[in-house]
Amino acid sequence: MIAGYFEGRSWLHRIWPGVKLLALAAVSVALLPVQDWRLLLACLCLCLAAYASLGQQALRRIAGLRAFLPLLAILFGLHLISGDPLAGFVAVIRLVLMVLLADLVSMTTTMQGMMNAMMPVLRLFRPLGINPRKLALAVALVIRFVPVLGANWEARQEAWRARTGRKPGFRLIAPFIVETLRLGEQVAESLDARGFRREGR
Amino acid sequence: MDLRTLGRVVFFAALIAALGLVPRFDLPMLGGVPITAQSLGVTLAGVFLGPRNGALSALLFLIGVGFGFPILAGGRGGFDVFTGPTVGYVLGFVPGAFVAGWAMERWGGRLGPFMGGTLAGFLGGYVVLNLIGIPVNLWLTGRGLGSGVDLALGLLAGGVVKALVTGLAAFLFRESLATEVQEGGGGDMETRDLVRIALFAAIIAALGLLPKFDLPVAGGVPITAQSMGVMLAGVILGARQGALAVMLFLFVVALGAPLLAGGRGGLGVFFGPGGGFLIGFVPAAYATGVMMDKLGRTPLLIAAIFASVIGGILVMYAFGIPWLAWKANLTLLKAFYASTVFLPGDLLKAVAVGFIAELASRAAPQALARGR
Numbered sequence: 258m259i260a261g262y263f264e265g266r267s268w269l270h271r272i273w274p275g276v277k278l279l280a281l282a283a284v285s286v287a288l289l290p291v292q293d294w295r296l297l298l299a300c301l302c303l304c305l306a307a308y309a310s311l312g313q314q315a316l317r318r319i320a321g322l323r324a325f326l327p328l329l330a331i332l333f334g335l336h337l338i339s340g341d342p343l344a345g346f347v348a349v350i351r352l353v354l355m356v357l358l359a360d361l362v363s364m365t366t367t368m369q370g371m372m373n374a375m376m377p378v379l380r381l382f383r384p385l386g387i388n389p390r391k392l393a394l395a396v397a398l399v400i401r402f403v404p405v406l407g408a409n410w411e412a413r414q415e416a417w418r419a420r421t422g423r424k425p426g427f428r429l430i431a432p433f434i435v436e437t438l439r440l441g442e443q444v445a446e447s448l449d450a451r452g453f454r455r456e457g458r
Numbered sequence: 459m460d461l462r463t464l465g466r467v468v469f470f471a472a473l474i475a476a477l478g479l480v481p482r483f484d485l486p487m488l489g490g491v492p493i494t495a496q497s498l499g500v501t502l503a504g505v506f507l508g509p510r511n512g513a514l515s516a517l518l519f520l521i522g523v524g525f526g527f528p529i530l531a532g533g534r535g536g537f538d539v540f541t542g543p544t545v546g547y548v549l550g551f552v553p554g555a556f557v558a559g560w561a562m563e564r565w566g567g568r569l570g571p572f573m574g575g576t577l578a579g580f581l582g583g584y585v586v587l588n589l590i591g592i593p594v595n596l597w598l599t600g601r602g603l604g605s606g607v608d609l610a611l612g613l614l615a616g617g618v619v620k621a622l623v624t625g626l627a628a629f630l631f632r633e634s635l636a637t638e639v640q641e642g643g644g645g646d647m648e649t650r651d652l653v654r655i656a657l658f659a660a661i662i663a664a665l666g667l668l669p670k671f672d673l674p675v676a677g678g679v680p681i682t683a684q685s686m687g688v689m690l691a692g693v694i695l696g697a698r699q700g701a702l703a704v705m706l707f708l709f710v711v712a713l714g715a716p717l718l719a720g721g722r723g724g725l726g727v728f729f730g731p732g733g734g735f736l737i738g739f740v741p742a743a744y745a746t747g748v749m750m751d752k753l754g755r756t757p758l759l760i761a762a763i764f765a766s767v768i769g770g771i772l773v774m775y776a777f778g779i780p781w782l783a784w785k786a787n788l789t790l791l792k793a794f795y796a797s798t799v800f801l802p803g804d805l806l807k808a809v810a811v812g813f814i815a816e817l818a819s820r821a822a823p824q825a826l827a828r829g830r
Contacts, residue, residue, distance in 0.1 A: 363724030431817035
């Protein structure tokens with residue numbers, strides 16, 4: 258949950274992404290009605306064993322669950338107040354288990370692999386007006402522009418600090434958005450100039 | 459009929475079948491009348507394919523049922539369906555789809571995709587289905603006219619909901635409607651719009667990577683700017699593009715990019731207790747955009763704050779709280795209490811969105827959807 262894919266050649270890396278996604282969906286449906294904490298705990302142990310089989314790097318990822326802890330504590334607390342700590346325990350274990358399982362898939366699948374696995378599903382939606390090729394471009398644009406916008410934001414923040422000596426607040430967001438949308442116009446123009454539209458038809 | 463049309467007809471027949479697999483919602487306020495999603499598929503077929511092909515799609519589905527595939531809601535199938543008490547509803551699928559398509563052709567152009575789709579969904583999915591379904595049901599079960607009225611009233615709320623969903627779908631996918639209802643211009647999305655949507659998705663991501671503001675008023679709950687990005691998407695891009703930008707953002711997150719606040723990403727976040735809030739991002743942005751549209755004459759600052767509260771808080775919580783209750787085995791009320799810790803922060807964000815929109819429109823009036 259802390260970050261996506263990591264390089265590796267483990268058994269999980271080698272399984273075809275579509276199979277992993279289907280298995281994840283099946284497991285998530287199967288686990289939902291389970292109320293027996295022993296069964297869930299056993300599944301959690303299995304899942305942790307899978308993490309262990311991937312090596313140190315994977316085990317370190319489990320620490321990423323920290324971000325979750327306050328919310329889990331609130332949930333458990335609410336169950337405790339209503340006098341049913343066991344139900345709280347079950348809910349918490351199931352949540353942790355599902356998040357760890359899904360991360361297992363994300364950790365061992367490249368974004369390209371994930372995209373390829375989703376393509377057949379997306380093609381089904383073609384009659385509804387979703388063009389897989391344009392979606393691929395849009396995804397690539399998002400991934401490419403997040404660091405660009407990040408750097409842009411940093412530069413703005415630095416300029417603000419240098420001139421005012423104060424901490425920048427939300428007032429930098431408005432010009433940031435306006436400039437980003439202007440940047441978008443330019444990107445669209447250059448895409449069209451390079452014949453993206455004609456090919457896209 | 460060309461291959462593409464045939465593909466669409468088969469697609470919608472499969473959609474009707476798939477919607478039958480959706481579990482029934484038992485809405486308590488409806489007095490326990492189960493609502494199945496199947497007739498939604500019927501009206502969608504009519505609206506998107508037109509009367510003739512829509513009816514053909516429904517017919518194709520019925521042929522599938524007749525051959526014994528268990529694709530009717532509740533997993534029924536086979537020939538007995540056509541002798542049971544609900545046979546009127548099942549056979550009504552064909553005229554239902556036809557009337558939905560006809561109504562869309564007739565009024566879609568004047569009313570626009572949303573209102574036209576809703577009307578078509580109501581006429582085809584509620585009026586026609588019940589006009590055929592109820593009399594047949596009464597005749598076969600030997601009950602009086604009074605119970606027919608009860609049935610019609612009991613199904614009304616579900617019918618309205620499904621009609622609204624049909625309208626929403628018609629609006630979201632108006633490029634692929636059978637009839638020309640979109641205002642102005644082309645069927646395919648402009649490159650400009652595509653890039654705008656992609657860059658706004660990147661903005662939502664960038665806002666999540668900002669350091670958290672730790673506001674003392676919110677009782678130490680960390681506040682990220684990410685859900686503010688969702689409100690901004692609706693306010694600045696409008697309903698449709700805003701919702702698409704948020705969908706794209708979530709899609710990239712699901713692919714594994716660590717773009718959520720705190721550097722999270724991957725499929726795991728959707729399975730967590732806050733997954734409902736994430737999915738709620740999409741209708742939240744959409745509702746924010748719709749509210750902006752409705753408040754076209756209100757001063758921008760007020761309109762943006764109000765729209766953000768409705769979309770970014772009310773609609774988002776409406777998705778987030780039931781999900782939290784479901785995933786964590788809590789009652790709805792308890793899930794609501796657990797969510798209130800985010801409320802002060804979200805209110806502050808809505809106000810911030812108002813000021814940001816105001817500033818942005820001064821810097822570049824054409825940047826906002828409402829300015830054009």
